[in-house]
Amino acid sequence: MNAPFLTFEGIDGAGKSSRIAAASALFREAPLITREPGGTPLGEQLRELLLHQPMRPMTEALLMFAARREHLETVILPALAAGRPVLCDRFSDASFAYQHGGRELPAAALETLESLTHPDFSPSLTFLFDLNPAAAAARLNNMGGERDRFEREQGGFFPRVRAAYLARAEREPARIVVLDAARTPEEIDAEIAAQLRQRFPAWLKT
Ligand code: TYD
Numbered sequence: 001m002n003a004p005f006l007t008f009e010g011i012d013g014a015g016k017s018s019r020i021a022a023a024s025a026l027f028r029e030a031p032l033i034t035r036e037p038g039g040t041p042l043g044e045q046l047r048e049l050l051l052h053q054p055m056r057p058m059t060e061a062l063l064m065f066a067a068r069r070e071h072l073e074t075v076i077l078p079a080l081a082a083g084r085p086v087l088c089d090r091f092s093d094a095s096f097a098y099q100h101g102g103r104e105l106p107a108a109a110l111e112t113l114e115s116l117t118h119p120d121f122s123p124s125l126t127f128l129f130d131l132n133p134a135a136a137a138a139r140l141n142n143m144g145g146e147r148d149r150f151e152r153e154q155g156g157f158f159p160r161v162r163a164a165y166l167a168r169a170e171r172e173p174a175r176i177v178v179l180d181a182a183r184t185p186e187e188i189d190a191e192i193a194a195q196l197r198q199r200f201p202a203w204l205k206t
Contacts, residue, residue: 002124003080004200006031007091009165010129011158012151013136013143014181015188019129020087022189026196026204032079035089036068039075043067051148057103064095065113072118085203091123093168093176098150101164102157125199127192128169129181133158 006023008016024031037047046067050060068091079086092114100107131139136158140151169176177195179188196204 003083003085004124004203005076005080005086005088006196007088007093007123007126008129009090009093009097009126009176010181011097011131011133011136011161011165013138013140014129014131015139015185016127016129016181017089019127019185019188019192020089022185023192023196024087026193027085028203028205029084031085031087032075033087033089034071034075036071036091036094037064038067039071039088040067042070051150054149057099057105058109060103061095061099061105061110061113064099065092065117068092068095069117072121085200088123091126092118093123093126093128093165096168097161097164102150102153102161104160123175125195126176127195128165128176128178129188130162130166130178131181133162135182 008020008023010016020033024033036043037050038044046063049055050063050067055063076086076088092110095113096107096110099105100110140147166178169178179191181188
């Protein structure tokens with residue numbers, strides 16, 4: 001049985017990153033925890049550029065998928081092949097949500113990049129942390145710190161990103177679990193644990 005590849009998605013400020021650590025504690029053997037853009041030395045350099053360097057939307061999409069291909073070949077696929085579960089903070093759903101939804105690139109362009117980058121491969125399960133953009137913006141404000149190129153977006157950007165995520169979840173309900181991220185961390189962790197127990201019991205602590 002292949003090790004599960006689990007991804008965590010949502011708009012900036014939805015709170016997914018802190019829940020990944022909680023999910024990892026459920027596994028029998030420590031999963032590999034990684035993120036996109038990033039996860040490799042090249043990917044982390046591309047992340048710096050993607051988060052801070054102004055660029056055109058298609059350039060951004062190409063770099064997201066370039067980082068992803070490197071990450072897949074050198075980190076994700078080898079871990080899965082060795083029987084180690086992988087928990088990944090964002091994956092290709094983020095490109096559809098941000099570069100198609102947010103930046104309004106045609107979905108067909110992202111589909112082409114996706115099929116070049118990972119034909120016949122997709123996450124085993126995806127948790128979509130769904131939160132209204134006003135609540136997410138308030139969380140980002142409370143966290144302080146400097147905002148990156150995405151977090152500085154205003155107006156219709158995050159409503160479009162959210163809508164694109166939800167549209168994807170509607171098309172792939174078996175893979176994408178929508179979590180109401182307005183709840184407490186304990187409630188969200190409990191739902192993630194229940195989903196994992198139902199789908200991947202062999203990989204979890206009893
Ligand atoms: P994230 O790691 O969630 O940021 P943070 O460290 O602030 O929690 O993601 C970085 C940003 O990259 C996020 O705003 C979404 C964006 N992104 C895309 O636009 N497309 C993509 O394909 C991916 C993976 C991320």
